[in-house]
Amino acid sequence: MVKGIEIRDAHFPGRAPIDAYGNGGFRFADMSHRGSILCLPSGIHGWEPKTLPILTAADLSLVLEQASDIEILLVGTGTELRRLPQELRDVLRAHRISSDPMSTGAAVRTYNVLLAEDRAVAAALIAVD
Template sequence: MAGPRYDGFVPGRHQIDAYGNGGFRFADMSHKGSILALPSGIKAWEATSAQNLGPADFLPVRAEADDIELLIVGTGTELVPLGEHLRWHLRELRIAVEVMPTGAAARTYNVLVAEGRKVAAALIAVA
């Protein structure tokens, strides 16, 4: 791990500088594994596949729902539709959801953060 101490949470809004090799670079740090980029900061995320995502995987999103208008979900190298139960759960939070491969999701997130939008991202790491 390069840069400052990293304990699974980096406060503040950060662009995703790079993705691949099973992780991400942001805020002058590297992280192996998936991440949640939320209004409060970037958190390590246990998800490894979009196939079985459920409401419990998005509890941190629920906690910050008032500050999120759009959630971008990066599903890995391929587009994987979210299950209907999860879509309903996110709809109840009044959060719009866009699902796309992780690379496109990271790029879209960066553009929307730069525009000052109320956006969050759930990004599954890719090799």
């Protein structure tokens, strides 16, 4: 019996710096991904926030599942800085995660620096064109 193509959730099982961003995606670890990503202790995951441009706790459920390994969450909000809703900031704070929204470009650069310093950092990065 011939097996068809198996579609799996996008996931790179390791921590890696982001080499490039733009054109609707990201490059990292000699790979590329089209769309938004979550950079977490468990690896880099494809991510489709459901409530853009406003993020909710449901959009960051995978972040909250790994909260014990995350101190700082950088949120790349696209080309423009957007504040996180107070309700989301409260949920993150309850999980002892400091959140820092910024443009996606700034978040990528900051993530790479903190990752190189071996900090407990995660990033939610919205793809930009």
